[in-house]
Amino acid sequence: MRMIRIGLTIGLAVSSSALAHDGAMHKGKATHGTVVAVRGEQLMLTTEDGALTVTLTDKTKVERGEKEVERGELAPGTHVEVFGTKLPGGELVAQEVLLDAEGSRKDHDDDPDRHTH
Amino acid sequence: MRKLLVPFVLAVAIGIAGYNYVVSHSFSAREKPSALEAAIARRLRGLATTPSVKTLANPLPATPLNIAEGRDHFADHCAVCHANDGSGKTAINEGLYPPAPDMRDGVTQELADGELLYIIKNGIRFTGMPGWGGSDEENWKLVLFIRHLPELSAEELELMREVGAASGQ
Numbered sequence: 502m503r504m505i506r507i508g509l510t511i512g513l514a515v516s517s518s519a520l521a522h523d524g525a526m527h528k529g530k531a532t533h534g535t536v537v538a539v540r541g542e543q544l545m546l547t548t549e550d551g552a553l554t555v556t557l558t559d560k561t562k563v564e565r566g567e568k569e570v571e572r573g574e575l576a577p578g579t580h581v582e583v584f585g586t587k588l589p590g591g592e593l594v595a596q597e598v599l600l601d602a603e604g605s606r607k608d609h610d611d612d613p614d615r616h617t618h
Numbered sequence: 619m620r621k622l623l624v625p626f627v628l629a630v631a632i633g634i635a636g637y638n639y640v641v642s643h644s645f646s647a648r649e650k651p652s653a654l655e656a657a658i659a660r661r662l663r664g665l666a667t668t669p670s671v672k673t674l675a676n677p678l679p680a681t682p683l684n685i686a687e688g689r690d691h692f693a694d695h696c697a698v699c700h701a702n703d704g705s706g707k708t709a710i711n712e713g714l715y716p717p718a719p720d721m722r723d724g725v726t727q728e729l730a731d732g733e734l735l736y737i738i739k740n741g742i743r744f745t746g747m748p749g750w751g752g753s754d755e756e757n758w759k760l761v762l763f764i765r766h767l768p769e770l771s772a773e774e775l776e777l778m779r780e781v782g783a784a785s786g787q
Contacts, residue, residue: 528690589771594683
């Protein structure tokens, strides 16, 4: 019985990590910051290194926990974690923006894909 | 009878030459293929590539974002063997037989877009190049980046090092 319980626990852990964010999208370090404003395709953040403008595209996913949410949830004051691609010149184009980054950061630490891609 | 003699002698001579080549060489992967072997292998690879893929054109435009996404993907998956700059100067490639070529040179750059896509997806048998599968969109971005390799800037190399460091390379 104990073995079955352990098996179920492992199974649930694996299936929940499979539902987590697409680790394959994450190349490079995440940028952490707090939303100041969203103006069109520009997401303004304050980060440890100062002000940063992130470009949003129609392919950018905004997620809270395991769920994709509307872009409207990028409210001022929200902590975010941005995964994206830096262009020569420094522009950061977001592929994925994770809201309430504290919780999201834990999810990513548990996501095996994150460490293999 | 005389008609068969010449091909027979030729076949025996090739067989003896092949046998002597095998017994006089080790199977060490640290040796480098001869120019003849490399040329034959390239020719065979070309023949084995489905003809229709050679006419495939990259459907994605070479925008800065598409190239940069291909760049990050390359830094994350390919650079461990090919190096960020595509030169092939890596510890793994030193010991590969045959080694991956310098992708900035003609051997790679003269391949058609479709051939590059085919190689990324399917790999090359008897070499260290695996078939990665993957989505066509991601692979076409890699093709865009491979085309961009000859003009890679120092800033782009630095961005690739950041990606490599984040993925533990």
